[in-house]
Amino acid sequence: MNWYVAKIVFRITPVKASTVGQFDEHLRLIRAESLEQAFIKARLLGIREEDEGNEQSQACWEFVNVSELMPLGELCDGAEVYSQVHEVREAGAYIQLVHQRASSLTA
16 A cells, blocks of 8 residues: 545535635645545545535635646655745745744644
């Protein structure tokens, strides 16, 4: 068995109409024999977690698809699980945001 990280994307549609598209990306660990099996398992997770919404939930969660699937190497302390490159116009503002998020984790 192998471990994979799957990015499962959901579209969030509010009960009240909105002009802004909102999406939620979940990173999930998947254990499977092959990449193909991991993809199928990740899609089934997304389908099962779809929520049509109701008056209490205020939103509908629609499964879009699995947008990324990466095999993991050995699971050990400090192992890289996910990596993403960000391109921004204001590097200083992005660095400040990272520091703010880090300080909120230790507060």
